[in-house]
Amino acid sequence: MPSHAETYPPDAPPPRLELRGITKRFPGCLANDHVDLVLQPGEIHALLGENGAGKSTLVKMIYGVLHPDAGTMLWQGAETVVPDPAGARRLGIGMVFQHFSLFDTLTVTENIALGLDNAGPMDQLAGRIREVSERYGLALDPGRHVFHLSVGERQRVEIVRCLLQDPKLLIMDEPTSVLTPQEAAKLFETLRVLAAEGCTILYISHKLEEIRALCSRATVLRAGKVVGAADPRQETARSLAEMMMGAELSTPERPPQGVAGVARLTVRHLSTTSDNPFATNLKDVNFEVRGGEILGIAGVAGNGQAELMAALSGEVLLADADAVVIEGTSAGHLGPRARRTLGLAFVPEERLGRGAVPELSLSENALLSGYAREPLVRGGMVHFARARAYAETIIRGFNVVAHGHRAEARSLSGGNLQKFIIGREILQKPKLLVVGQPTWGVDAGAAAAIHKALIDLARSGAAVLVISQDLDELFVLSDRISVLFHGRLSDSRPTHETTVERIGLLMGGLFGTPPDEDGEITRAV
């Protein structure tokens, strides 16, 4: 990539931030290799790259969380070393992380005060929060407790926290991955207002359509190096994806569904109660998934997905045995192992730490769920040779990039680990597969492979249930789509008869049913 440093005229104002030859090495990997990046005042700049391309490392160095091994950083034309995040905030750099750092039991104001270096008196701060949130259209009540807030509102808390410090550069890491389309559109308005006021925004996202709509420039990273720059408005999502991957992208095709088979999973009047005050209880959830079809369940995180997954997998047993029926057998009282024997396979949302044990090798992770339907255990003894062979079969069949079956699960990239887990479940020839967030944080190439595998499984006669926040994904995969909101599930609609906007409204709670007691029905509109 030609450096923009030399291309601007000498009398123009210096760029807001310029990185020259930034290099960062971790034990065993070169995370950033002589990265150059120029951010101008008032631009919305996309940082693109697959998982492990080095985006997070780069922004963490800008924000002072990490320190470069080599290279120079120029802030408004002056050479700068950012010692720590507090130093970054003093310069005028703000960052909204993908994972929020909020305390559920504190109010919005208290949370923001905790993150400020000079918070001042609480009532004054509340006034400033109200002022800033109104100016940028970020509706927020400073006195509310965070556990009452939706994910979108929580993100607003993080953004307002940054805005209170008058940032000149705002870094946003995957901000829309948890938002409904309507919430995302609202966020974009705010970001455009900010940019028009001269604030620079560095925007990291996997959602290429979003980047095309929002950003005026994009820098593409691959394996730690800058491999290209583009004006996203002139590109297609496909060309951007191919730039990131350095290879052609094959999108899976969903052949029309044949005759729907028998109901392999039937959920009737499923309600849950939990001791955890922050859990979302399921309320009278009903649906069925038939052989040969993929049912998608959309919804913003925290609306009962975790509870639904646990109720289906058997990790939480149900009071009513008939609430979950797998292959004609009432399974509500059965644990995960017994449900697997009935034909269930399961891919949890958390890959590392639930779907796989980080410290164990791939062959041991193949055994983790593979024991239920593959002959890997005999007479109480583990058949290690077969576990190794099974792991190798998964690695080959699903193109998992890893150093063989001995590699520890945590050494794999997110996409490769997910291919391994999905492969492990699919190769057990399940009659019913339940998948949570199949491609969350997975790069485009791996996502396409995972989508193809799921479609192939369904077309071979299995029933597939996909629970995801990613609407684009659900529209690619699903034959029918339902929406989970506040623990209630909407009726399903055939995918070709509905639209992203329609589902987006349901995700914001606009069911045809009477409004919920929380009165948040208007949030998404």
Add this chain to the structure above:
Amino acid sequence: MSFIRLEPRGQASKTMVYVTPLLAVALTLLSGFILFLAMGFDPLKALYSFFVAPVTSVRGIGELVVKATPLVLCAVGLAIGFRANVWNIGAEGQLTLGAITGGGLALAFYGEGGWWLLPMMVIGGAVGGAVWAAVPAFLRLRFNASEILTSLMLNYVALLLLNYLVHGPFRDPDGFAFPESRLFEAEATLPILWAGTRVHFGALLALLAVAGGWLLIARTFIGFQIKVIGLTPAAAGYAGFDQKRIVWLTLLLSGALAGIAGMGEVAGPIGQITASISPGYGYTAIIVAFLGRLHPVGILLAALLMALSFIGGEAAQIAMGLPKAITGVFQGMLLFFLLASDVLIRYRVRFGARRAAA
């Protein structure tokens, strides 16, 4: 910015897993050297009489094995539990109960013993230890009570129970009111394996426990479940492993092994039930388990080392007039240095200030 920094390693160092126990031993010796010097003893002579002199005779080596036997039995059981995050601190109490039940059988059948008595005592000791360990297992699963506290507190209960028994029902009727039982008959005494020493049949049981423990951990599906539960409980739940079953299994197993160890003490070197059966084997076994990296073979080596600290402490008391606390000091230092140097498995030490970005 400090001049010594810890830098995370990309991957846990396999070498360090084996090096740090040796490093801990070396640091313990070094500290012992300084300690003896400060106390005004000749440090080399003190260390020699502590660590070398005891094993210069056949009898000494035999004593080493005698002391290592209960340590291995207890530590193998504890290590299996520790791997599953089941923190049984109650091996001392379980050992005591095993001595009471196993030894109680010897007293109950006094004068009518036969070949069947010893096997029955082994089983009786195992059952006694397991029953004692079942209490914390039940409390944890039923009331979510920490087994660390409950198993620890039961140690004191067991000791009081033993005291009551040797002062009452178990007291030798011809023993002039001394708080001791009768001496066990030959049918109730474990056979000596090595003439001229006190090495008894329990040592074979300890070796069996090492082999069985290794088999369980490394080869069985139960061992795999224990590993997964210990590393990532959520993944174990996902896979459908029954965590309650593993809590029961590990506590009962470690209780049974500790119970056998206790039975082995009263039917072996002690030969009767007295008020003091164990000089803290159950507690030392915790150090042994960690020093041995929770691996049965490592435990075998660590137990020999800790056994040396017991007899070395006694020898140093006699030879140099060192205080009795010296044994505890050395054991404590060893565990302390081991835990401290374990940081090297995941981190490497870097000297010099961090280079600022130029």
